[in-house]
Amino acid sequence: MLQVAPLITELQSLGLRLPRAGLRRQGGAGPAEGGTLLAAGRAFNVPTASPFVTDSPFSLDDSGGELWVRRGGTRLLQVDLPPRPRFYHERDQQGTPLRQLALLHGADCLATTVLQTCVYWPEPTRCRFCGIELSLRGGQTTDRKTPEQLARAALRAHELDGVRHVVLTTGATREGREELRLLADCARAIKRSAGLPVHAQFCPPREPGAMAALQDSGIDAVGIHIESMDPAALKWVAPAKAAMGLKRFQAAWQEAVEVFGPGQVESFLIAGLGESPESLITGADMLAELGVYPFVVPLRPIPGSLLQADRPPSPEVMDRIYRGVARVLQRRGLHSSQCAAGCVRCGACGALWAYELEPAEMVCHRARTSGELARALAIRHQVFVREQGIVKRTDQDQEDRRSIHLVAEHQGEIVGTVRVFQTREGRNQWVGGRLAVAREHRSSGAGQLLVRYAMLTVKREGCTRFLATVQQKNVPFFQYIGWRKEGEPFDLHDWPHQLMVADLDRVE
Numbered sequence: 001m002l003q004v005a006p007l008i009t010e011l012q013s014l015g016l017r018l019p020r021a022g023l024r025r026q027g028g029a030g031p032a033e034g035g036t037l038l039a040a041g042r043a044f045n046v047p048t049a050s051p052f053v054t055d056s057p058f059s060l061d062d063s064g065g066e067l068w069v070r071r072g073g074t075r076l077l078q079v080d081l082p083p084r085p086r087f088y089h090e091r092d093q094q095g096t097p098l099r100q101l102a103l104l105h106g107a108d109c110l111a112t113t114v115l116q117t118c119v120y121w122p123e124p125t126r127c128r129f130c131g132i133e134l135s136l137r138g139g140q141t142t143d144r145k146t147p148e149q150l151a152r153a154a155l156r157a158h159e160l161d162g163v164r165h166v167v168l169t170t171g172a173t174r175e176g177r178e179e180l181r182l183l184a185d186c187a188r189a190i191k192r193s194a195g196l197p198v199h200a201q202f203c204p205p206r207e208p209g210a211m212a213a214l215q216d217s218g219i220d221a222v223g224i225h226i227e228s229m230d231p232a233a234l235k236w237v238a239p240a241k242a243a244m245g246l247k248r249f250q251a252a253w254q255e256a257v258e259v260f261g262p263g264q265v266e267s268f269l270i271a272g273l274g275e276s277p278e279s280l281i282t283g284a285d286m287l288a289e290l291g292v293y294p295f296v297v298p299l300r301p302i303p304g305s306l307l308q309a310d311r312p313p314s315p316e317v318m319d320r321i322y323r324g325v326a327r328v329l330q331r332r333g334l335h336s337s338q339c340a341a342g343c344v345r346c347g348a349c350g351a352l353w354a355y356e357l358e359p360a361e362m363v364c365h366r367a368r369t370s371g372e373l374a375r376a377l378a379i380r381h382q383v384f385v386r387e388q389g390i391v392k393r394t395d396q397d398q399e400d401r402r403s404i405h406l407v408a409e410h411q412g413e414i415v416g417t418v419r420v421f422q423t424r425e426g427r428n429q430w431v432g433g434r435l436a437v438a439r440e441h442r443s444s445g446a447g448q449l450l451v452r453y454a455m456l457t458v459k460r461e462g463c464t465r466f467l468a469t470v471q472q473k474n475v476p477f478f479q480y481i482g483w484r485k486e487g488e489p490f491d492l493h494d495w496p497h498q499l500m501v502a503d504l505d506r507v508e
């Protein structure tokens, strides 16, 4: 965690009073209002125009040739402003100013809304935080950007201003296919002209199978934003997304992680919509388990949006949330630096990047892609078929289909696995098994981590009785981490085994 993290959080919650206009960006989709500051080698966006900003204890002091964030009479942090982008002075082939087509976000991100209209904009389906069509009213942008226009904007922003990645967002259309096609066409054109990493944001598609085509077009990372994992908050703030249902989001996230990889898929989680910090952190963990980066931002009431009179959550609440989510990211092995493009790479709308911790050396999570599952099954095969010869050709059986497969990951490599599944006898009874760790990692603690994680996983699924049949030689290991014997030892595949039960109170 960086030293400046709490101050950035305070600024984003309370706002910054400006000595003069000129820092602001208004309208657009997502958390758009505000001005960008540079400090600690990063960019962050702070509210400057919302009504609550007038009460902020923070002001920008530009006297004496330096810029300082000041509280009362005390200078707290020296900052810079990003230089005014030079590509803003250029035009496309038809004479449209490039500034009307795309904007510099953060320090080095080019962002554009390819379709500036949204089928959900008419109330009551409009997302309450959104300002997507506001910028059309002011003539700040055009309703639909063409691939050729964005190819030109990306090239010039890259050449003149050192832009290094691109965010494409969009309003929704009735069927959803049109915006996916437009995103793909724009990504293809940008790749051809500027060769930059591209991130695209869209609603979860109705049908599976869309992600491969997006990847083929050159898109490197995607955002499928649920905004809130709290069903009541989501229904209130984004009724159209609530109506899509969590299952549709989960299917889209899983497909996206399979195609783009863990950490290349994000979902915004907006804090301050009525959820508790704990439920937000739990929701973030659910996303992280799937390989989706939970991009937490404080609510940013955009002037003109339905939430314009609201305030962001307090700095204390945001600090608690960021610390909790940073631990989640560490446990799941996710870090913003892994992300090729997009809001996670830019980070400016939140402060999570400043709270992030180094990913743990060894992390556990569910197998998130077919590649991770294949590696887990290969480790099992090596241990149970090749090394121990417990079974002859394969250790895979019918229980694998209904199992949750958990893996241990060491510096990006899958090194161990265990599976858990619900028994047919009782809804609250689960069984763990096929614990296997690659030979070179057997003294790394991966086995213990996997068993504890299996206990936690089944407990969260509602399990009250967790059983495992373990080889006799492993009984002391299981006893050490809170398991007890049940019944007498018996032979299985000609090897002595013992049925054991976990003490689930030992994991939180």
Ligand code: SF4
Pocket (backbone or CB within 6 Å): 030, 031, 045, 105, 106, 109, 111, 167, 342, 343, 344, 346, 347, 348, 349, 350
């Ligand atoms: S985090 Fe996303 S929306 Fe916010 S400034 Fe960066 S690119 Fe733009």
